[in-house]
Amino acid sequence: MNENTHQRALQLIAQARVEGMPETDRTWLRAHLEDCDFCAEHARQTDRALRLLRTAAIPVPAGLAGRTQFRVLWLACGMSWIFGVASAPYVWSLFQWLGQRTGVPKLVWEVGFGLWWSIPALFAVAVLLMESSRKGEQADWINQGS
């Protein structure tokens, strides 16, 4: 076996792991590794390195996901609030126009405009309260169980 044969084998060992290789090359490499201890050891070391890399564990800090979810939720609420404030004059004009078209008293469409803003907010508050009460019950249940 000459130097070029070993070079080709080492190249194919890496290629097989990085991007795969054709069946003909695979057959040639298999035959070569059976005869060449040096290249077979190289292949074993490469596989070991990859195995160790794959199994290297990095623990996620406790509560990181929860803290992120909280931050993202508040930002989403903030963005929604900014959008709501920015669009308020247009919504007011829409209610005013609808009120004039349908001939309903001014007080009615003004109350409608008020409900347009308050109902989603009240709904969100109710959901948050239900969620926190559910989490509280869950925590009690876990504490009782432990």
Added chain:
Amino acid sequence: MSGPTLFFSTLMADETKTIARGLQRRDPDLLDRLIEQYQYRLFRYLVYITGNKARAEDFFQETWIRVLERGHQYNGKSKFEAWLFAIARNLVIDWQRSKKAQSLDTLTDPEQEHPLQFADENDPSPLRQVLSQETEENVQASLQKIPAIYREVLVLRFQEELQIDEMAGVLSIPLSTVKSRLYRGLEALRGALQGGAAS
């Protein structure tokens, strides 16, 4: 394409489209689920490219805020994790640029005269601090020895199991560069582990 392969690729395409639609609506439930689902993979990727746990935590949160802000840009045609990693990587590069006015590649390219690492020099061994104790000790030391641009491609290919074309998208580099970095990275990893075992 075989039956099961077609089934799973269709399932994945449906999943990415669902994610894309949810992100366009800024669906809070979807974001919660994605944060939970990708927390380990994103955090691991950030630790490997920043080399610092505290910084990785900051970038983790910033990445999800960016996902919320720019969710409408995700079209569901590529894997969500590839898009997520690209966002995370760009944040790290922006931060590095603002700090050093240099890109990730120039900061970590081993062919530069003085290759820089992400980790602070004062920090004794950031990766060592965060890698699990169960992992063989020489892996930790070996990963430290590998330049960040190689460590990054190794993580994306062999831990995240991204395809080479997906990696090219994440890293914004040609396929040929991804491959050459993978070959060099693999050799560096093997050599580093061999050196670690010998020492």
